[in-house]
Amino acid sequence: MNIAKIRRDFPILSRKVNGHPLVYLDNAATSQKPRQVIEAITNYYRSHNANVHRGIHTLSVEATEAYETARAKIAKFLGVGDVSEIIFVRNATEAINLVAYAWGRLNINKEDEIVLTVAEHHSNFVVWQQLAAENGAVLKIIPVDENGELDLVAFKKALTKKTKLVTFFHVSNVLGTINQVDSLSTIVRRQSPRAKILIDGAQAVPHMPVDIGSIGCDFYVFTGHKMLGPTGVGVLWARRELLEKMPPFLFGGEMISKVTLDESSWNDLPWKFEAGTPDVAGVVGLGAAVDYLQALGMDNIRKHEIELTKYAIERLSKIPDVIIYGPRSNVIARNPDSIGTTKQSKNSENRSLRFARDDKRGGFDDDKRAGVVSFNVSNIHAHDVASILDSEGVAIRSGHHCAQPLMEFLGIASAARASFYIYNTKEEIDRLVEGILKVKKTFKI
Protein backbone atom coordinates (compact mmCIF):
# COMPACT_ATOMS: atom_id res chain seq x y z
CA MET A 1 0.00 0.00 0.00
CA ASN A 2 1.28 3.44 -0.90
CA ILE A 3 0.47 5.36 2.25
CA ALA A 4 1.59 8.73 0.91
CA LYS A 5 -0.83 8.31 -1.99
CA ILE A 6 -3.63 7.20 0.35
CA ARG A 7 -3.06 10.22 2.57
CA ARG A 8 -3.55 12.54 -0.36
CA ASP A 9 -7.07 11.15 -0.72
CA PHE A 10 -8.04 12.41 2.75
CA PRO A 11 -8.45 16.20 2.71
CA ILE A 12 -8.69 16.47 6.50
CA LEU A 13 -5.22 14.99 6.99
CA SER A 14 -3.64 18.15 5.61
CA ARG A 15 -5.11 20.40 8.29
CA LYS A 16 -3.37 21.58 11.38
CA VAL A 17 -4.58 21.25 14.95
CA ASN A 18 -3.23 23.64 17.56
CA GLY A 19 -0.48 24.63 15.17
CA HIS A 20 0.66 21.07 14.45
CA PRO A 21 -0.09 18.76 11.55
CA LEU A 22 -3.01 16.56 12.59
CA VAL A 23 -2.13 13.05 13.76
CA TYR A 24 -5.46 11.25 13.79
CA LEU A 25 -5.32 8.16 16.00
CA ASP A 26 -8.99 7.94 16.98
CA ASN A 27 -10.09 5.62 14.21
CA ALA A 28 -11.92 3.21 16.48
CA ALA A 29 -14.30 6.09 17.24
CA THR A 30 -14.71 7.11 13.61
CA SER A 31 -12.54 7.07 10.52
CA GLN A 32 -11.77 9.99 8.26
CA LYS A 33 -13.30 10.10 4.78
CA PRO A 34 -11.50 10.01 1.43
CA ARG A 35 -12.53 12.44 -1.30
CA GLN A 36 -13.91 9.46 -3.27
CA VAL A 37 -16.57 9.03 -0.56
CA ILE A 38 -17.17 12.77 -0.15
CA GLU A 39 -17.52 13.13 -3.92
CA ALA A 40 -19.87 10.16 -4.22
CA ILE A 41 -22.17 11.86 -1.73
CA THR A 42 -22.01 15.30 -3.33
CA ASN A 43 -22.34 13.77 -6.78
CA TYR A 44 -25.45 11.95 -5.64
CA TYR A 45 -26.98 15.20 -4.37
CA ARG A 46 -25.85 17.19 -7.40
CA SER A 47 -26.97 14.80 -10.09
CA HIS A 48 -29.23 11.98 -8.91
CA ASN A 49 -31.12 13.04 -5.79
CA ALA A 50 -34.69 11.75 -5.55
CA ASN A 51 -36.67 9.52 -3.23
CA VAL A 52 -36.13 5.81 -3.73
CA HIS A 53 -38.52 3.00 -4.63
CA ARG A 54 -41.33 5.46 -5.33
CA GLY A 55 -41.03 7.59 -8.39
CA ILE A 56 -41.47 6.71 -12.02
CA HIS A 57 -39.28 9.58 -13.10
CA THR A 58 -35.67 9.22 -14.17
CA LEU A 59 -34.06 10.65 -11.04
CA SER A 60 -35.97 8.29 -8.77
CA VAL A 61 -34.91 5.34 -10.89
CA GLU A 62 -31.29 6.50 -10.71
CA ALA A 63 -31.44 7.09 -6.95
CA THR A 64 -32.98 3.65 -6.41
CA GLU A 65 -30.35 2.05 -8.56
CA ALA A 66 -27.54 3.81 -6.70
CA TYR A 67 -29.02 2.74 -3.36
CA GLU A 68 -29.53 -0.89 -4.32
CA THR A 69 -26.20 -1.13 -6.13
CA ALA A 70 -24.51 -0.08 -2.90
CA ARG A 71 -26.42 -2.81 -1.04
CA ALA A 72 -25.26 -5.44 -3.51
CA LYS A 73 -21.70 -4.17 -3.24
CA ILE A 74 -21.75 -4.42 0.54
CA ALA A 75 -23.24 -7.93 0.41
CA LYS A 76 -20.48 -9.09 -1.92
CA PHE A 77 -17.81 -7.39 0.22
CA LEU A 78 -18.93 -9.45 3.21
CA GLY A 79 -19.50 -12.78 1.47
CA VAL A 80 -23.26 -12.53 1.79
CA GLY A 81 -25.00 -14.38 -1.05
CA ASP A 82 -28.52 -13.10 -0.42
CA VAL A 83 -28.55 -9.33 -0.91
CA SER A 84 -31.92 -9.04 0.88
CA GLU A 85 -30.22 -10.00 4.13
CA ILE A 86 -28.44 -6.63 4.23
CA ILE A 87 -30.61 -4.19 6.18
CA PHE A 88 -29.63 -0.52 6.32
CA VAL A 89 -29.99 1.16 9.69
CA ARG A 90 -28.43 4.25 11.29
CA ASN A 91 -25.56 2.54 13.08
CA ALA A 92 -24.55 -0.63 14.91
CA THR A 93 -26.49 0.47 17.98
CA GLU A 94 -29.71 0.66 15.98
CA ALA A 95 -28.98 -2.71 14.39
CA ILE A 96 -28.68 -4.31 17.83
CA ASN A 97 -31.84 -2.57 19.03
CA LEU A 98 -33.64 -3.84 15.95
CA VAL A 99 -32.67 -7.40 16.88
CA ALA A 100 -33.66 -6.83 20.52
CA TYR A 101 -37.08 -5.45 19.60
CA ALA A 102 -38.02 -7.53 16.58
CA TRP A 103 -36.46 -10.83 17.67
CA GLY A 104 -35.35 -10.60 21.32
CA ARG A 105 -38.58 -9.49 22.88
CA LEU A 106 -40.47 -12.28 21.13
CA ASN A 107 -38.00 -15.07 21.74
CA ILE A 108 -36.24 -14.35 25.00
CA ASN A 109 -38.47 -14.88 28.00
CA LYS A 110 -38.26 -14.91 31.76
CA GLU A 111 -35.33 -17.02 33.02
CA ASP A 112 -34.01 -17.50 29.51
CA GLU A 113 -30.32 -16.76 29.35
CA ILE A 114 -28.37 -14.18 27.36
CA VAL A 115 -24.64 -14.85 27.25
CA LEU A 116 -22.38 -11.88 26.54
CA THR A 117 -18.90 -10.69 27.43
CA VAL A 118 -17.72 -8.13 29.94
CA ALA A 119 -15.89 -6.35 27.13
CA GLU A 120 -18.95 -5.47 25.06
CA HIS A 121 -19.43 -1.88 23.96
CA HIS A 122 -22.41 -0.29 25.73
CA SER A 123 -24.36 -0.69 22.48
CA ASN A 124 -24.21 -4.45 22.90
CA PHE A 125 -24.51 -4.40 26.67
CA VAL A 126 -27.16 -1.92 27.73
CA VAL A 127 -29.63 -3.22 25.13
CA TRP A 128 -29.58 -6.71 26.65
CA GLN A 129 -29.36 -5.49 30.21
CA GLN A 130 -32.52 -3.53 29.53
CA LEU A 131 -34.31 -6.52 28.00
CA ALA A 132 -33.38 -8.60 31.04
CA ALA A 133 -34.61 -5.87 33.37
CA GLU A 134 -37.92 -5.78 31.52
CA ASN A 135 -38.72 -9.44 31.26
CA GLY A 136 -36.63 -11.26 33.84
CA ALA A 137 -34.19 -12.86 31.41
CA VAL A 138 -30.80 -13.67 32.91
CA LEU A 139 -27.56 -12.04 31.76
CA LYS A 140 -24.49 -14.25 31.93
CA ILE A 141 -21.37 -12.14 31.62
CA ILE A 142 -18.18 -13.81 30.42
CA PRO A 143 -14.90 -12.36 31.70
CA VAL A 144 -11.77 -11.80 29.66
CA ASP A 145 -8.55 -13.47 30.78
CA GLU A 146 -5.28 -11.79 31.69
CA ASN A 147 -4.44 -11.37 28.00
CA GLY A 148 -7.68 -9.58 27.37
CA GLU A 149 -8.94 -12.67 25.62
CA LEU A 150 -12.31 -14.26 26.18
CA ASP A 151 -12.30 -16.79 29.02
CA LEU A 152 -13.18 -19.90 27.00
CA VAL A 153 -13.77 -22.10 30.03
CA ALA A 154 -16.29 -19.64 31.43
CA PHE A 155 -17.80 -19.23 27.98
CA LYS A 156 -18.40 -22.96 27.54
CA LYS A 157 -19.69 -23.27 31.07
CA ALA A 158 -22.23 -20.49 30.50
CA LEU A 159 -23.86 -22.20 27.53
CA THR A 160 -26.88 -24.21 28.62
CA LYS A 161 -30.25 -25.37 27.39
CA LYS A 162 -31.68 -22.09 28.63
CA THR A 163 -29.36 -19.99 26.46
CA LYS A 164 -31.39 -18.07 23.90
CA LEU A 165 -28.85 -15.56 22.69
CA VAL A 166 -25.07 -15.52 22.68
CA THR A 167 -23.43 -12.26 21.70
CA PHE A 168 -19.82 -11.12 21.54
CA PHE A 169 -17.60 -8.56 19.89
CA HIS A 170 -15.56 -9.48 16.83
CA VAL A 171 -12.86 -6.98 17.82
CA SER A 172 -12.80 -5.25 21.23
CA ASN A 173 -12.89 -1.46 20.94
CA VAL A 174 -10.80 -1.13 24.11
CA LEU A 175 -8.42 -4.08 24.18
CA GLY A 176 -8.10 -4.69 20.45
CA THR A 177 -8.65 -8.39 21.12
CA ILE A 178 -9.81 -10.33 18.07
CA ASN A 179 -12.34 -12.98 18.93
CA GLN A 180 -12.14 -16.19 16.92
CA VAL A 181 -15.76 -15.73 15.96
CA ASP A 182 -16.11 -18.83 13.81
CA SER A 183 -14.83 -21.23 16.45
CA LEU A 184 -16.89 -19.47 19.14
CA SER A 185 -19.95 -19.89 16.91
CA THR A 186 -19.16 -23.60 16.47
CA ILE A 187 -18.98 -24.00 20.24
CA VAL A 188 -22.35 -22.31 20.66
CA ARG A 189 -23.97 -24.52 18.00
CA ARG A 190 -22.62 -27.63 19.68
CA GLN A 191 -23.61 -26.74 23.23
CA SER A 192 -26.73 -24.61 22.79
CA PRO A 193 -28.12 -25.53 19.38
CA ARG A 194 -31.25 -23.45 19.89
CA ALA A 195 -29.42 -20.27 20.80
CA LYS A 196 -28.95 -17.49 18.29
CA ILE A 197 -25.60 -15.76 17.81
CA LEU A 198 -25.14 -12.01 17.37
CA ILE A 199 -21.72 -10.59 16.56
CA ASP A 200 -20.76 -6.94 16.95
CA GLY A 201 -18.47 -6.35 14.00
CA ALA A 202 -18.15 -2.56 14.29
CA GLN A 203 -14.38 -2.75 14.91
CA ALA A 204 -13.72 -5.67 12.55
CA VAL A 205 -15.32 -4.92 9.18
CA PRO A 206 -13.26 -1.73 8.61
CA HIS A 207 -9.95 -3.43 9.35
CA MET A 208 -9.81 -7.04 8.20
CA PRO A 209 -11.38 -9.45 5.73
CA VAL A 210 -14.77 -10.53 7.10
CA ASP A 211 -16.77 -13.28 5.46
CA ILE A 212 -20.07 -13.24 7.29
CA GLY A 213 -21.38 -16.26 5.41
CA SER A 214 -18.59 -18.49 6.74
CA ILE A 215 -18.74 -17.42 10.40
CA GLY A 216 -21.85 -19.40 11.22
CA CYS A 217 -23.65 -16.69 13.20
CA ASP A 218 -27.25 -15.47 12.97
CA PHE A 219 -26.88 -11.71 13.29
CA TYR A 220 -23.89 -9.53 12.42
CA VAL A 221 -23.86 -5.76 12.86
CA PHE A 222 -21.47 -2.97 11.90
CA THR A 223 -21.44 0.72 11.12
CA GLY A 224 -20.34 2.65 8.06
CA HIS A 225 -18.60 5.65 9.60
CA LYS A 226 -15.74 3.59 11.04
CA MET A 227 -14.91 2.24 7.55
CA LEU A 228 -14.45 5.48 5.59
CA GLY A 229 -18.21 5.88 5.07
CA PRO A 230 -20.39 8.75 6.26
CA THR A 231 -22.07 8.88 9.66
CA GLY A 232 -25.69 7.77 9.79
CA VAL A 233 -25.51 4.42 8.01
CA GLY A 234 -25.06 1.04 9.60
CA VAL A 235 -25.86 -2.49 8.60
CA LEU A 236 -27.68 -5.41 10.14
CA TRP A 237 -27.09 -8.74 8.53
CA ALA A 238 -29.33 -11.61 9.58
CA ARG A 239 -30.28 -15.00 8.20
CA ARG A 240 -33.23 -14.75 5.85
CA GLU A 241 -35.35 -17.27 7.76
CA LEU A 242 -35.01 -15.15 10.91
CA LEU A 243 -35.74 -11.89 9.13
CA GLU A 244 -38.82 -13.39 7.56
CA LYS A 245 -40.22 -14.43 10.92
CA MET A 246 -39.37 -11.15 12.62
CA PRO A 247 -42.03 -8.44 12.65
CA PRO A 248 -41.04 -4.94 11.53
CA PHE A 249 -39.19 -2.78 14.05
CA LEU A 250 -40.40 0.58 12.72
CA PHE A 251 -43.65 1.20 10.90
CA GLY A 252 -44.60 3.68 8.20
CA GLY A 253 -43.73 4.28 4.59
CA GLU A 254 -41.45 2.13 2.48
CA MET A 255 -41.90 -0.93 4.71
CA ILE A 256 -45.47 -1.75 3.63
CA SER A 257 -46.81 -3.89 0.86
CA LYS A 258 -50.45 -2.84 1.06
CA VAL A 259 -52.29 -0.53 3.44
CA THR A 260 -56.07 -0.52 3.94
CA LEU A 261 -58.12 1.29 6.55
CA ASP A 262 -58.15 -1.84 8.69
CA GLU A 263 -54.74 -3.38 8.28
CA SER A 264 -51.41 -3.36 6.50
CA SER A 265 -49.13 -6.01 5.13
CA TRP A 266 -45.39 -5.79 5.01
CA ASN A 267 -42.97 -5.27 2.22
CA ASP A 268 -40.45 -7.94 1.22
CA LEU A 269 -36.97 -8.12 2.65
CA PRO A 270 -34.97 -6.02 3.16
CA TRP A 271 -37.40 -3.09 2.89
CA LYS A 272 -39.67 -4.51 5.61
CA PHE A 273 -37.04 -3.21 8.04
CA GLU A 274 -36.29 0.09 6.33
CA ALA A 275 -39.27 2.26 7.25
CA GLY A 276 -39.30 5.82 5.97
CA THR A 277 -36.99 7.50 3.51
CA PRO A 278 -33.57 5.96 4.08
CA ASP A 279 -30.24 7.76 4.13
CA VAL A 280 -29.74 7.27 0.41
CA ALA A 281 -26.72 9.55 0.14
CA GLY A 282 -25.18 7.84 3.15
CA VAL A 283 -25.64 4.40 1.62
CA VAL A 284 -24.15 5.63 -1.67
CA GLY A 285 -21.21 7.00 0.34
CA LEU A 286 -20.79 3.67 2.13
CA GLY A 287 -20.78 1.95 -1.26
CA ALA A 288 -17.95 4.24 -2.35
CA ALA A 289 -16.10 3.44 0.90
CA VAL A 290 -16.37 -0.27 0.14
CA ASP A 291 -14.98 0.36 -3.34
CA TYR A 292 -12.07 2.24 -1.80
CA LEU A 293 -11.32 -0.49 0.75
CA GLN A 294 -11.59 -3.26 -1.85
CA ALA A 295 -9.22 -1.47 -4.20
CA LEU A 296 -6.63 -1.45 -1.40
CA GLY A 297 -7.44 -5.02 -0.38
CA MET A 298 -8.53 -5.94 3.14
CA ASP A 299 -5.53 -8.26 3.55
CA ASN A 300 -3.18 -5.38 2.80
CA ILE A 301 -5.03 -3.12 5.21
CA ARG A 302 -4.74 -5.71 7.93
CA LYS A 303 -1.01 -6.18 7.26
CA HIS A 304 -0.44 -2.44 7.47
CA GLU A 305 -2.28 -2.23 10.78
CA ILE A 306 -0.39 -5.19 12.23
CA GLU A 307 2.84 -3.42 11.37
CA LEU A 308 1.69 -0.15 12.96
CA THR A 309 0.35 -1.89 16.06
CA LYS A 310 3.57 -3.85 16.57
CA TYR A 311 5.56 -0.65 16.20
CA ALA A 312 3.28 1.24 18.61
CA ILE A 313 3.44 -1.47 21.27
CA GLU A 314 7.19 -1.77 20.86
CA ARG A 315 7.68 1.96 21.30
CA LEU A 316 5.10 2.50 24.06
CA SER A 317 6.31 -0.46 26.09
CA LYS A 318 9.76 1.14 26.25
CA ILE A 319 8.44 4.27 27.95
CA PRO A 320 8.65 3.86 31.72
CA ASP A 321 5.28 4.22 33.49
CA VAL A 322 3.23 3.47 30.38
CA ILE A 323 0.80 0.62 30.97
CA ILE A 324 -0.57 -1.12 27.89
CA TYR A 325 -3.75 -3.19 27.95
CA GLY A 326 -4.86 -6.01 25.70
CA PRO A 327 -3.51 -9.25 24.26
CA ARG A 328 0.04 -10.05 25.29
CA SER A 329 0.83 -6.56 26.36
CA ASN A 330 3.56 -5.84 28.87
CA VAL A 331 1.31 -5.16 31.79
CA ILE A 332 -2.03 -6.53 32.75
CA ALA A 333 -4.43 -4.64 34.93
CA ARG A 334 -6.91 -6.91 36.60
CA ASN A 335 -9.23 -6.58 39.45
CA PRO A 336 -11.71 -9.43 39.12
CA ASP A 337 -13.02 -8.74 42.62
CA SER A 338 -14.36 -5.40 41.49
CA ILE A 339 -17.27 -6.99 39.62
CA GLY A 340 -20.43 -6.58 41.54
CA THR A 341 -18.92 -4.27 44.11
CA THR A 342 -20.57 -1.03 45.00
CA LYS A 343 -19.63 2.49 44.04
CA GLN A 344 -18.05 2.83 47.42
CA SER A 345 -14.98 0.93 46.33
CA LYS A 346 -14.39 3.29 43.40
CA ASN A 347 -14.46 6.21 45.75
CA SER A 348 -11.95 4.76 48.08
CA GLU A 349 -9.33 7.05 49.45
CA ASN A 350 -6.66 5.58 47.27
CA ARG A 351 -7.43 7.26 44.01
CA SER A 352 -4.28 6.18 42.24
CA LEU A 353 -4.85 3.55 39.61
CA ARG A 354 -3.91 0.16 40.81
CA PHE A 355 -2.41 -2.36 38.47
CA ALA A 356 -0.20 -5.35 38.62
CA ARG A 357 2.92 -5.27 36.56
CA ASP A 358 3.48 -8.33 34.47
CA ASP A 359 6.44 -9.29 32.33
CA LYS A 360 7.76 -7.07 29.60
CA ARG A 361 6.33 -8.83 26.59
CA GLY A 362 5.85 -6.37 23.78
CA GLY A 363 4.79 -8.67 20.96
CA PHE A 364 1.47 -10.27 20.20
CA ASP A 365 0.09 -12.92 17.89
CA ASP A 366 -0.99 -11.44 14.60
CA ASP A 367 -4.38 -13.06 14.73
CA LYS A 368 -5.13 -11.91 18.26
CA ARG A 369 -4.88 -8.14 18.19
CA ALA A 370 -6.32 -5.45 15.96
CA GLY A 371 -5.01 -1.90 15.55
CA VAL A 372 -6.22 -0.69 18.91
CA VAL A 373 -3.81 0.14 21.73
CA SER A 374 -5.22 1.29 25.05
CA PHE A 375 -2.83 2.55 27.66
CA ASN A 376 -2.35 4.70 30.71
CA VAL A 377 0.57 6.86 31.75
CA SER A 378 1.30 6.18 35.42
CA ASN A 379 -1.63 7.45 37.48
CA ILE A 380 -2.35 10.39 35.19
CA HIS A 381 -5.97 10.50 34.09
CA ALA A 382 -6.49 9.63 30.43
CA HIS A 383 -8.28 12.94 29.81
CA ASP A 384 -5.20 14.82 30.92
CA VAL A 385 -3.09 12.67 28.60
CA ALA A 386 -5.51 13.34 25.74
CA SER A 387 -5.58 17.10 26.41
CA ILE A 388 -1.82 17.42 26.29
CA LEU A 389 -1.61 15.21 23.18
CA ASP A 390 -4.29 17.40 21.57
CA SER A 391 -2.16 20.46 22.22
CA GLU A 392 0.43 18.70 20.06
CA GLY A 393 -2.07 17.93 17.32
CA VAL A 394 -2.39 14.25 18.24
CA ALA A 395 -6.00 13.01 18.47
CA ILE A 396 -6.64 9.99 20.66
CA ARG A 397 -9.64 8.79 22.64
CA SER A 398 -9.74 8.87 26.40
CA GLY A 399 -12.27 7.82 28.99
CA HIS A 400 -14.23 4.64 29.43
CA HIS A 401 -14.74 3.98 25.69
CA CYS A 402 -18.41 3.16 26.17
CA ALA A 403 -17.30 0.01 27.92
CA GLN A 404 -17.73 0.77 31.62
CA PRO A 405 -18.27 -2.87 32.66
CA LEU A 406 -14.89 -3.72 31.15
CA MET A 407 -13.16 -0.73 32.76
CA GLU A 408 -14.56 -1.75 36.13
CA PHE A 409 -13.42 -5.30 35.50
CA LEU A 410 -9.93 -4.08 34.65
CA GLY A 411 -9.98 -1.99 37.81
CA ILE A 412 -9.31 1.27 35.98
CA ALA A 413 -11.45 4.39 35.71
CA SER A 414 -10.29 5.38 32.28
CA ALA A 415 -7.73 4.68 29.60
CA ALA A 416 -6.18 6.45 26.66
CA ARG A 417 -6.56 4.75 23.29
CA ALA A 418 -4.70 5.06 20.03
CA SER A 419 -6.31 3.29 17.08
CA PHE A 420 -4.93 3.04 13.59
CA TYR A 421 -6.12 2.94 10.03
CA ILE A 422 -4.94 2.84 6.44
CA TYR A 423 -3.52 6.37 6.41
CA ASN A 424 -1.51 6.21 9.63
CA THR A 425 2.27 6.03 9.60
CA LYS A 426 5.09 5.07 11.94
CA GLU A 427 6.10 8.74 12.00
CA GLU A 428 2.70 9.52 13.51
CA ILE A 429 3.30 6.92 16.21
CA ASP A 430 6.59 8.69 16.88
CA ARG A 431 4.57 11.89 17.37
CA LEU A 432 2.33 10.01 19.81
CA VAL A 433 5.41 8.89 21.73
CA GLU A 434 6.78 12.45 21.81
CA GLY A 435 3.40 13.61 23.09
CA ILE A 436 3.44 11.04 25.87
CA LEU A 437 6.92 12.19 26.85
CA LYS A 438 5.51 15.72 27.06
CA VAL A 439 2.72 14.43 29.30
CA LYS A 440 5.31 12.89 31.61
CA LYS A 441 7.35 16.08 31.59
CA THR A 442 4.31 18.23 32.37
CA PHE A 443 3.29 15.99 35.24
CA LYS A 444 6.92 15.56 36.33
CA ILE A 445 6.84 11.78 36.12
Next chain:
Amino acid sequence: MTDIYREEILEHWQNPLNFGEMPDADLVIDQINPLCGDEVRFYFKIKNNKVAGVSFVGNGCAISIASASILSEFIKGRPISFLAKLTGKDVLGLLGGPVAPARLKCAFLPLEAIKKLATSKN
Protein backbone atom coordinates in the same frame (compact mmCIF):
# COMPACT_ATOMS: atom_id res chain seq x y z
CA MET B 1 -4.23 24.53 25.73
CA THR B 2 -1.77 23.14 28.23
CA ASP B 3 -1.77 26.37 30.23
CA ILE B 4 -4.17 24.72 32.63
CA TYR B 5 -1.47 22.24 33.62
CA ARG B 6 0.42 24.83 35.60
CA GLU B 7 2.51 24.15 38.64
CA GLU B 8 -0.27 25.32 40.95
CA ILE B 9 -2.91 23.06 39.40
CA LEU B 10 -0.59 20.06 39.40
CA GLU B 11 0.20 20.72 43.04
CA HIS B 12 -3.51 20.44 43.83
CA TRP B 13 -3.65 17.24 41.79
CA GLN B 14 -0.68 15.80 43.63
CA ASN B 15 -1.75 16.93 47.09
CA PRO B 16 -5.40 17.90 47.00
CA LEU B 17 -6.71 19.96 49.91
CA ASN B 18 -9.58 18.51 51.93
CA PHE B 19 -9.12 15.09 50.36
CA GLY B 20 -10.53 12.17 52.33
CA GLU B 21 -13.68 10.69 53.75
CA MET B 22 -15.61 12.32 56.58
CA PRO B 23 -17.32 9.65 58.69
CA ASP B 24 -19.40 12.16 60.68
CA ALA B 25 -20.55 14.22 57.71
CA ASP B 26 -24.05 15.73 57.80
CA LEU B 27 -24.44 15.32 54.08
CA VAL B 28 -22.80 13.21 51.36
CA ILE B 29 -23.25 14.13 47.72
CA ASP B 30 -22.15 12.06 44.72
CA GLN B 31 -21.65 13.58 41.31
CA ILE B 32 -20.82 11.70 38.11
CA ASN B 33 -19.15 13.22 35.08
CA PRO B 34 -21.20 11.81 32.20
CA LEU B 35 -18.30 12.47 29.86
CA CYS B 36 -16.06 9.88 31.44
CA GLY B 37 -17.96 8.27 34.30
CA ASP B 38 -15.61 9.81 36.82
CA GLU B 39 -17.16 10.29 40.22
CA VAL B 40 -16.61 12.73 43.00
CA ARG B 41 -18.08 12.42 46.48
CA PHE B 42 -18.35 15.46 48.69
CA TYR B 43 -18.81 15.37 52.47
CA PHE B 44 -20.24 18.36 54.27
CA LYS B 45 -20.58 19.44 57.86
CA ILE B 46 -23.21 22.12 58.21
CA LYS B 47 -23.53 24.56 61.12
CA ASN B 48 -25.89 27.58 61.20
CA ASN B 49 -26.51 27.20 57.49
CA LYS B 50 -22.83 27.52 56.83
CA VAL B 51 -20.23 25.06 55.53
CA ALA B 52 -18.47 24.13 58.74
CA GLY B 53 -16.46 21.36 57.14
CA VAL B 54 -15.93 19.89 53.70
CA SER B 55 -13.95 17.06 52.18
CA PHE B 56 -14.08 14.99 49.03
CA VAL B 57 -12.89 11.76 47.48
CA GLY B 58 -12.91 10.82 43.86
CA ASN B 59 -11.14 9.30 40.97
CA GLY B 60 -10.66 12.02 38.43
CA CYS B 61 -8.42 13.92 36.12
CA ALA B 62 -6.06 16.67 37.23
CA ILE B 63 -8.58 19.36 36.28
CA SER B 64 -11.47 17.91 38.28
CA ILE B 65 -9.30 17.09 41.29
CA ALA B 66 -7.72 20.54 41.28
CA SER B 67 -11.13 22.13 40.88
CA ALA B 68 -12.49 20.12 43.82
CA SER B 69 -9.46 20.97 45.91
CA ILE B 70 -9.64 24.71 45.23
CA LEU B 71 -13.43 24.92 45.48
CA SER B 72 -13.63 22.98 48.73
CA GLU B 73 -11.14 25.35 50.29
CA PHE B 74 -13.02 28.34 48.88
CA ILE B 75 -16.41 27.39 50.30
CA LYS B 76 -15.27 26.68 53.84
CA GLY B 77 -17.20 28.85 56.27
CA ARG B 78 -19.42 30.29 53.55
CA PRO B 79 -23.20 30.36 53.91
CA ILE B 80 -25.15 27.84 51.87
CA SER B 81 -27.01 30.67 50.14
CA PHE B 82 -23.64 31.79 48.79
CA LEU B 83 -23.02 28.37 47.25
CA ALA B 84 -26.25 28.61 45.29
CA LYS B 85 -24.91 31.67 43.53
CA LEU B 86 -21.59 30.13 42.45
CA THR B 87 -21.19 29.92 38.69
CA GLY B 88 -18.93 28.20 36.22
CA LYS B 89 -17.27 31.54 35.64
CA ASP B 90 -16.34 31.70 39.32
CA VAL B 91 -14.76 28.26 39.05
CA LEU B 92 -12.72 29.24 36.01
CA GLY B 93 -11.63 32.33 37.91
CA LEU B 94 -10.49 30.21 40.83
CA LEU B 95 -8.66 27.82 38.50
CA GLY B 96 -6.99 30.87 37.04
CA GLY B 97 -6.56 29.69 33.48
CA PRO B 98 -8.39 28.73 30.32
CA VAL B 99 -9.98 25.30 30.20
CA ALA B 100 -10.50 23.70 26.79
CA PRO B 101 -14.20 23.38 25.88
CA ALA B 102 -13.97 19.59 25.94
CA ARG B 103 -12.76 19.75 29.54
CA LEU B 104 -15.25 22.19 31.04
CA LYS B 105 -17.32 19.29 32.37
CA CYS B 106 -14.27 18.11 34.31
CA ALA B 107 -13.72 21.59 35.76
CA PHE B 108 -17.39 21.97 36.72
CA LEU B 109 -17.95 18.51 38.21
CA PRO B 110 -17.21 19.63 41.81
CA LEU B 111 -19.33 22.76 41.34
CA GLU B 112 -22.31 20.64 40.37
CA ALA B 113 -21.93 18.59 43.55
CA ILE B 114 -21.69 21.74 45.65
CA LYS B 115 -24.73 23.27 44.00
CA LYS B 116 -26.65 20.12 44.85
CA LEU B 117 -25.93 20.88 48.47
CA ALA B 118 -27.47 24.33 48.04
CA THR B 119 -30.63 22.97 46.44
CA SER B 120 -31.00 20.10 48.89
CA LYS B 121 -30.78 22.47 51.85
CA ASN B 122 -33.07 25.19 50.57
